[in-house]
Amino acid sequence: MLFKTVKLLCLLVFFSQVDEKGENLAWKAMDYPGPDPEFKKEQEAALKLVKNNEEEKEKLFGPLYKGLIDMNLPRDITANSLRLSGFPVFTYRPKINNPSLVIKCDAVVVGSGSGGSVVAGVLAKAGYKVVVIEKGNYFARSNLSLLEGPSMDQMYLSAGLMATDDMGVVVLAGSTVGGGSTINWSASIRTPQHVTDEWSNAYGLEIFDSKLYKEALDVVCEKMGVQSEINEEGFNNAILRKGCEELGYNVNTIPRNSSSDHYCGWCCLGCKDGKKKGTCETWLLDLVNSGNGLILPNCEAIKVLHKRRRRGNRRVASGVAFAFGKEVCVVQSKVTIVACGALSTPPLLKRSGLKNPNIGKHLHLHPVTMAWGYFPDDQPLAWPEKHKKSYQGGIMTAMSLVTSDKLYGAVIQTPSLHPGMFASLMPWGSGVDMKRKMGRFSRTAHIFALARDKGSGKVNSPNSISYQMEAADEENLQKGLEKGLRILAAAGAEEIGTHHSKGRSLNVKKASYKEFDKFVKRESSRSLRDLSTQICSAHQMGSCRMGIDPRNSVVNEMGETWEVEGLFIADTSVFPAALGVNPMVTVQAIAYCTAQSVLQLLKRKKFC
Secondary structure, eight states: OHHHHHHHHHHHHHHHOOOTTSOOTTTGGGTOOSSOHHHHHHHHHHHHHHHHOGGGHHHHHOTTGGGBOOTTSOHHHHHHHHHHTTOOEEEOOOBTTBOSEEEEEEEEEEOOSTTHHHHHHHHHHTTOOEEEEOSSOOOOGGGOOOOHHHHHHHHBGGGGOEEOTTSOEEEOOBOSTTTHHHHSOOBOOOOOHHHHHHHHHTSOOGGGGSHHHHHHHHHHHHHHTOBOOOSSOOHHHHHHHHHHHHHTOOOEEOOBSSOTTOOOSOGGGOOSSSOSOOGGGTHHHHHHHTTSEEEETTOEEEEEEEEEOSSSSOEEEEEEEEEETTEEEEEEEEEEEEOSOTTTHHHHHHHTTOOOTTTTOSBBOOOEEEEEEEOOOOSTTOSSOTTOOTTOSOSOOEEEEEOOTTSOOEEEEOOOOOHHHHHHHSOOOOHHHHHHHHHTGGGEEEEEEEEOOSOOEEEEETTEEEEOOOHHHHHHHHHHHHHHHHHHHHTTOSEEEEOBTTOOEEETTTSOHHHHHHHHHHHHTSOSSSSSBOEEESOOBOTTOBOSOTTSOSBOTTSBBSSEETEEEOSGGGOSSOOSSOOHHHHHHHHHHHHHHHHHHHHHHHTO
16 A cells, blocks of 8 residues: 555656646656646736726636635725625634634535535525635636646645545545536536436435426526537547447437537636536526625634524524634524535534434445556557547546446546546556656546445545445446446557556557457456555545435435534535436535525524
C-alpha cells in the first residue's frame, strides 16, 4: 500500500503542478496545452466587455455575484449587506462560545450542490428567505484556471486526494459552490425504471412511484436543458461508440445538461462558458434572482442546532452554527436542510448530536475500473482523426450496458483524465515505461466499467471511509472490463491494457486472435478486491438513507430525519441503495420532492 500511495501522489503532483506562468515543462512532450487554448481569449474578451458595458459584469464575476456574501469583509459591512438583502442580523463582540454574527431566515441550507441548490432555489422562488452555507469557494467563469492541479486543490474535496482507508478506492467529490455539478461530466440520466420499481416495492418508498416524482424528473431535466444531440463526438466517446458498433454491442447516447456544440474536455475543472447547466447556472441563479437568497462561501458548518419541544421528546431544528476562519457565526432558521454530500453529511449529523445508528452506514461508491487503448496518429489516415486528443470533446456522450439478470450489472462509459490523474492511475512498470506511456497521453483512450454495487461501506469520520466490494460487484466489473478491452481493440487500438499493478499490455496489431482472446480473459479476470488494481469512485450515496422505519434508515420519505423535526437531508446520502447510473438527475428530483415537503412545513409554521 505504501508504494501505491507514494506512486499516486508523486505522479499526480509531478504532472499537474505548474510554475508561475501556469505551465509544466512535461506537457509539451505529451502534446498537452494545459488550459483550453480558447479559454484565455475568452477571458480577455470578457474583460474588455466589462470595461465598456456595465451589463456584462456577470461574464466576469459570474451569474451569482449579486448573491454572494464576502465574509472576509469587516463584520459591520457584512452585517449591512445581509440587512440590505432583507435578513435580520445581530453582531456581537467575539467571545469564546459566543457567535460574532447571528443571521435570521426561514431556511438554512448547508451545501450548494445538486441537492441543496434545488431546495434553496425552490424555497426562495416561493418567497422564503434562504441562506446557503458552502464550505468551498465560488469560481466565476473568468476566474477558472482550467489547470488540473490548482483546480483540484480548490474545487475538490480534500484536493482530490480522498480515498478509502485501505487506499483501495480513490474518491472524487466536489467541494465548491455548485458542488459536484460544477465539476462533473454532464451525464444527465433519469432514474432507471427498474430502480424506481425496486425502491418503491422492495423498500416500501411510495414516493418513487408517485406523480410528484415523475413531475420532479421532468422539472429538473427541463431546468438543466437536458438533451442528447451531439455536433461532434470527442476522442474517447468516438472510440467507445465505434468499438461497440463493430462488435454489435448496444451503445446509447447519454443525455447531457449541455448544448450539442459543447465540445469541452475541461468541464471537470469548471465550465468555461456556462453551457453546462450546473446548479450555478440554474437553481442557485433562481435563488439569487428571487431576491430572497444569499450564499456564504468558504464557511464550514460546525453543527446543526436543535432544541427540545415544549411538548414531547422529539427535538426541533433551529439553525446552524458555522465557522469562517476562527470566528463562529450562527444562522437561526425555521427549517434546516443538510446537503453536504454522502461523505460530509454523516459527520455533520454526528457532530450535531444525532444518535441514529444508521448515520454513515450503507455507503455505496459505484466502483469503477478502467481499460486503456493507444491509437497512434503517425499514419495519414489515422483514426480518430489526428486533431482529436484524449482530453478534448464532450466528456460523456456514449454508453454501453453490461447486462445482468439481477439488475445489478455495470455500464461502460468514458472518463476525463488530464495528465496528473492519468499518470497516477496508469500502472508503473519502470521509469522508462512510464515515460513512454506519458508520451502517448494525448492519443490514449480510456473507457471504464461502473458497477451498481451491492457491497457497501461506512463514513467513519470526515477523513475516514471504509468500503468492501462484494463478489457480485467484482464479477460485474470484470465483465465490464473484458467488454471494454474488446471495444478498444475493435475500434482500432494498437495497444491495450488495464490499471492492474503488473502493468501488462498487448500489441493488438501483432497478436493472433488466440493470443488476444487469452490476454483479454486473463487480464479482465484478475482480482479487483486485493488492491492490485486501482478502483475509483465519482459517485457516493446511501450513507443517510431514506426508509420507512427508523431502525434501518435516517430520513423518511419527505427527507426529514427521524430524530429531529424540521431537519431535512437533500443529497445523495438519502438514496436507499446504489443507483447504477450517474446520479445528478436523481438527486435533483429527490431534492425537488423534499423541497415540497419543506414548503408545507414552512406554511404550517407561518400560521403557528
